[in-house]
Amino acid sequence: MYAVEMNDVTIYYGMHPALEGISFSLDKGSFLAIMGPNGAGKTTLLKAILGMAPLVKGHVRVMGIDVYEHPLRARKLIGYVPQKESIDATVPVLVRDVVLMGRFSRIGLFRRPSKIDERKAMDALDMVGLADLWDAPFIHLSGGQQQRVLIARALAQEPELLLLDEPFSQVDYPSQRIIAKVLRDLREEGVTIITVIHNIGIMLEYIDSVLLLNRKVIAYGRPEDVLRGEVLRRAYEKGITFIPLRR
Amino acid sequence: MWLPLFLVYGLLAALLSGLLCSSVGTFIVLRGLAFMSAGIAHAALAGAALALLLGQTEPWAILSLAFLFALPLALFAGYVGEKGLRMDIAIGVMFALDMGLAVLFIGMLKEYTVEAWSLIFGDVLGVTFEELVLMLISILIVNSIMILLYKEFKFVTFDYEGAVANGIHARMAHYLMMFIIALTIVTVLKSVGALLVFALTVGPPFAAYELTHNMDYMIIASSAIGMISGLTGFLLALYADLPASAVIALVATGIASISLLISPRRRKCCRVLIGRVRMLKEKRP
Numbered sequence: 001m002y003a004v005e006m007n008d009v010t011i012y013y014g015m016h017p018a019l020e021g022i023s024f025s026l027d028k029g030s031f032l033a034i035m036g037p038n039g040a041g042k043t044t045l046l047k048a049i050l051g052m053a054p055l056v057k058g059h060v061r062v063m064g065i066d067v068y069e070h071p072l073r074a075r076k077l078i079g080y081v082p083q084k085e086s087i088d089a090t091v092p093v094l095v096r097d098v099v100l101m102g103r104f105s106r107i108g109l110f111r112r113p114s115k116i117d118e119r120k121a122m123d124a125l126d127m128v129g130l131a132d133l134w135d136a137p138f139i140h141l142s143g144g145q146q147q148r149v150l151i152a153r154a155l156a157q158e159p160e161l162l163l164l165d166e167p168f169s170q171v172d173y174p175s176q177r178i179i180a181k182v183l184r185d186l187r188e189e190g191v192t193i194i195t196v197i198h199n200i201g202i203m204l205e206y207i208d209s210v211l212l213l214n215r216k217v218i219a220y221g222r223p224e225d226v227l228r229g230e231v232l233r234r235a236y237e238k239g240i241t242f243i244p245l246r247r
Numbered sequence: 248m249w250l251p252l253f254l255v256y257g258l259l260a261a262l263l264s265g266l267l268c269s270s271v272g273t274f275i276v277l278r279g280l281a282f283m284s285a286g287i288a289h290a291a292l293a294g295a296a297l298a299l300l301l302g303q304t305e306p307w308a309i310l311s312l313a314f315l316f317a318l319p320l321a322l323f324a325g326y327v328g329e330k331g332l333r334m335d336i337a338i339g340v341m342f343a344l345d346m347g348l349a350v351l352f353i354g355m356l357k358e359y360t361v362e363a364w365s366l367i368f369g370d371v372l373g374v375t376f377e378e379l380v381l382m383l384i385s386i387l388i389v390n391s392i393m394i395l396l397y398k399e400f401k402f403v404t405f406d407y408e409g410a411v412a413n414g415i416h417a418r419m420a421h422y423l424m425m426f427i428i429a430l431t432i433v434t435v436l437k438s439v440g441a442l443l444v445f446a447l448t449v450g451p452p453f454a455a456y457e458l459t460h461n462m463d464y465m466i467i468a469s470s471a472i473g474m475i476s477g478l479t480g481f482l483l484a485l486y487a488d489l490p491a492s493a494v495i496a497l498v499a500t501g502i503a504s505i506s507l508l509i510s511p512r513r514r515k516c517c518r519v520l521i522g523r524v525r526m527l528k529e530k531r532p
Binding site: 050052071072073074075076078080082086087088091092093094097098101102104105107109110112113137138139140150153157 | 277395396398399401402404405406408409410411412413414415416456459460461462465
């Protein structure tokens with residue numbers, strides 16, 4: 001059984017195709033980086049894995065569950081870290097509120113977080129190095145800290161599959177290093193990770209495979225096979241300079 | 248000393264309207280639905296006016312028809328918001344339609360015009376025992392939903408997409424939120440009025456937002472400010488012989504203005520302002 005299996009997936013927003021004929025499978029416990037130019041459908045691909053993008057054709061399975069047929073069951077297994085910009089940071093919530101949200105699908109309806117949920121949330125916050133900010137207002141945090149809290153929220157869910165949408169964007173260098181370390185530790189624990197990433201350098205030594213996307217799968221394979229000038233040029237077209245890859 | 252019964256009903260209606268509007272108003276403000284609450288109030292007005300036109304003056308009949316008009320707008324706005332489309336334009340169109348219907352129905356009224364006007368501007372002293380009971384039932388329904396689904400409401404308010412991705416019942420929470428907003432506004436139509444309901448759904452939550460960074464405290468503070476606005480406004484209006492809903496609205500917006508000035512969120516601005524004033528004073532000979 002694969003962690004993620006996509007079969008001929010086509011997604012349309014209105015009359016516009018966002019993804020066409022996407023097929024790939026990902027082994028459990030592996031680390032996949034999704035790359036591609038702006039508008040290539042990278043975020044849409046993550047949303048398709050969550051069963052949240054309008055599917056026109058194809059099948060998406062996560063841990064063997066068809067996400068479009070059983071979305072709630074599948075989503076409980078998936079931790080999702082959205083782009084920080086999609087969050088309304090002006091909503092008055094504390095850091096602990098945000099991290100505890102990761103536990104909500106496990107807690108279920110009409111019930112409040114227990115001591116165990118609070119402990120798991122605290123552990124998740126500790127993993128990203130922000131345990132001392134448990135009671136701080138979310139809005140008081142820097143961009144990098146907010147990103148780490150959102151990662152802690154996904155970790156509190158104890159996911160089997162972790163999806164991250166540009167976790168390093170607009171994040172300072174210390175936060176980037178901490179996020180990279182957390183992802184490395186998770187991979188060692190056997191969590192399957194898929195991240196949309198632009199600057200792959202920081203994660204290169206931990207990544208098992210790269211999926212190069214531009215509405216279609218341009219290339220999918222080991223980083224050394226995909227991150228080559230002639231392959232990248234097919235996704236990014238022109239106007240890009242490549243520095244030779246060294247792992 | 249015994250108070251006349253209409254005063255007791257009025258006082259309770261003012262208090263309960265303040266509580267209901269301002270607790271639900273927290274989500275209206277945080278989710279940017281202020282315009283929607285105005286739209287719902289006018290849709291409810293159209294429904295209530297139709298009830299009067301049909302000769303139905305029973306409180307439950309007015310409330311039912313008002314709700315029948317208000318709910319579709321709330322759900323439609325919720326649908327538009329869920330799809331990430333421009334909610335203001337969708338509500339604007341519905342607002343115009345409902346306001347047109349309301350004016351049409353009121354214009355066609357041969358009798359009950361006083362009742363119709365009380366729905367526009369509010370008539371807290373005219374609240375009857377039956378209306379008070381309906382208000383209490385609404386509070387029970389609205390608060391039960393808010394308490395039972397509080398954690399889901401908090402999540403969808405902070406990050407709707409994240410809530411859907413998390414696998415919680417985000418859509419259900421989203422639409423139930425629209426449902427309680429519609430029910431709240433319809434319930435207070437008689438006591439506060441379609442035009443002034445806006446002040447109670449937005450004023451106290453805004454005041455509370457300025458005072459805290461914690462949503463739990465914000466709801467408590469907003470409810471307290473809403474009740475204080477209702478009570479103070481009612482007593483002031485009674486004392487000065489002024490329209491109660493207008494004074495309640497003025498008190499609510501007055502408290503919001505004061506909280507803006509003393510807000511911990513704005514202290515930095517205040518400090519800058521105070522610093523500038525001091526600099527100017529020091530420069531003077």
